[in-house]
Amino acid sequence: MGYRFTSARILIILIGIIALILAFYYGQLDYAKTYLTRFVREELAGYPA
């Protein structure tokens, strides 16, 4: 495993952890539930009006 490989790994992990921390800080961790508990018309292109 070279420097490029290790650097890419560290970068991806850092992006993931920072995104997770910020998601927690901005209260996004429960956001998915807002889609799963309503009629998501946005994804239903082709559904009759």
Next chain:
Amino acid sequence: MSSEEIKKKRRSYKIMILRHITQLASFILIFGGLIGYAATSIILPIRTGVSNPYLTVADAWSVMELMLVAAMIPLVAISVITLGSILFGRTFCGWVCPFGFINDLVGYLGKRKRISPRYSEGLWKFALFIAGVLVFVDISIFYNELAGNSIKSYFGDFRDSPSTFLDPASTLFGLIFWYFYHDKWPTNFVDYFYLPAAFYWRMFFLILVIVGMLYTPRFYCKTLCPLGAVMGLGGRHAFLHLYLEKGLCEECKVCEYSCPMDVPILSFLDVGHIRHPQCIMCLNCVDACPKKAIKVVFR
């Protein structure tokens, strides 16, 4: 090598059976509303869309897109995709994803033709290109929404979720489900010609993908899935991956012939670590290898 020769050389089917049981259990739990489970806040790197009312977990790509189009930074989806891919590669594709399970099941009915492994990385790059275009469209909408200059009208019926233009999973689990649930199917033959235009395209694309699945295993996963392609980016550096022992390998190619994603496994003979962006960790090769030369490692 003929399928008969592969079957003779293949060591076992145990992991394959375990994987399909896991996929079935995941399918039941993911659509757990059917058995009384409530929706959770869990986001997984799978393809189901978010419009099915029985879903208990959300599709990371759909959440990412819906949040971008609503001018929000999808931090939670980004964290799931990056951490999921760097830790486990595309294991969710192989063991959890409901649409991947559908791919496997339909694939067993079909011809199961191999695509030459030398095209494997090219197909991944094509899927990555599609992912890039979709992300570009989403970010363009995001930016313009923030600037107060909505460009959504340019995308017609797909304005709120452009990815659904190329998303057979949300068509199958969302659109078709709701047509049945609300009894929207026309009763007269003539009325079939008056459905929204987007419906015809989405159904055509779904049928095209199903025909592709009948031709080659995991057709959608290896050629079109944007989430899988992005997970493959992290998967090239994943902790969980396969290792090929050069001393044990007799280069019989049973592993390559067993691989549904057409990964050129033997090209990793000198390197050892198999970190290919198309590898979904299905472990068909581990099962198949008569010399047990392929192992699962986490490092």
